[in-house]
Amino acid sequence: MRLYRIATAACALPILAVAACSPEPVIKREPGSWTQKVQILRLEGKGATPQVKAQMQAMFDSMAGIAMCLTPEAAAKENLAQTMEQVGTRGKNCKIGKNDETGASIGLSAVCPQDGGGTVKLTVTGTNATGDRDLTMKSEGFDAKGAAEGVMEMRVHSTRSGPCKPGDVTPPPTPAVKS
Numbered sequence: 473m474r475l476y477r478i479a480t481a482a483c484a485l486p487i488l489a490v491a492a493c494s495p496e497p498v499i500k501r502e503p504g505s506w507t508q509k510v511q512i513l514r515l516e517g518k519g520a521t522p523q524v525k526a527q528m529q530a531m532f533d534s535m536a537g538i539a540m541c542l543t544p545e546a547a548a549k550e551n552l553a554q555t556m557e558q559v560g561t562r563g564k565n566c567k568i569g570k571n572d573e574t575g576a577s578i579g580l581s582a583v584c585p586q587d588g589g590g591t592v593k594l595t596v597t598g599t600n601a602t603g604d605r606d607l608t609m610k611s612e613g614f615d616a617k618g619a620a621e622g623v624m625e626m627r628v629h630s631t632r633s634g635p636c637k638p639g640d641v642t643p644p645p646t647p648a649v650k651s
Contacts, residue, residue: 473546477539484538490504491506494558497574497575497576498549498574499575499576499600499601499602500548500550500575500602500603501542501547501550501600501602501603501632502542502547502602502603502632503542503543503544503546503547504539504541504542504603504629504632504633504634504635504636505540505542505633505634505635505636505637505638505640506539506540506541506542506631506632506633506635507536507537507538507539507540507603507630507631508536508540508628508629508630509532509536509628509629510532510533510535510626510627510628511529511532511626511627511629512525512528512529512532512534512625512626512645513608513626514610514623514624514625514626515528515622515623515624515625516622516623516624517588517613517621517622517623518621520622520624525606530598532626537638538641539633539637539640539641540640540641540642540643541634541636541637541641541642542636543636545645546643546645547631550563550582551595552578552580553568553571553573553580553582559650564584564585565584565585566582566584566594567582567583567584568580568581568582569581569582569583573600575600576599576600576601577597577598577599578595578597578598578600578607579601580594580595580596580597581595581596581610582592582594586613588616589615589616590613590614590615590616590621591613591614592612592613592614593610593611593612593614594609594610594611595609595610596608596609596610599607602632603631603632604629604630604631604632605629605631606627606629606630607627607628607629607630608625608626608627608628609624609625609626609627609628610623610624610625610626611624611625
């Protein structure tokens with residue numbers, strides 16, 4: 473299995489943002505200093521040994537103390553579904569299935585074709601508030617014949633601690649999403 477396809481898509485998900493167009497109110501994250509804790513719930517497939525899972529978890533644990541500054545401009549532009557499309561195959565033809573980013577609950581899914589004919593199915597479920605987000609993210613890889621190659625499932629809990637502080641990391645602006 474190409475574990476890196478699943479891991480790349482799943483590892484990128486924790487940095488994704490939330491917003492959407494909908495008749496119901498969208499809960500936007502409040503700008504400020506945000507930290508997140510990532511817990512790998514499941515890692516299966518070729519090359520997904522307990523040692524690999526431990527190394528990945530150690531990497532996520534080491535990043536848990538890094539605070540990110542969410543600027544007002546970045547908060548206003550957040551859109552998880554569009555970001556999923558970009559992350560899944562670096563902008564190549566992901567198809568959004570479910571897109572519910574309204575209210576306190578989030579439910580999203582996408583299927584992204586991969587080079588060589590396989591696909592990656594991405595799902596995100598969880599809760600959202602202006603100062604707290606708790607998401608479960610799942611990335612499932614399938615070969616060109618539709619056979620399962622592997623899965624990575626993680627929980628990402630993000631919290632706001634107040635205004636941005638000196639020393640917070642401010643990511644560069646997100647590139648415009650191609651239509």
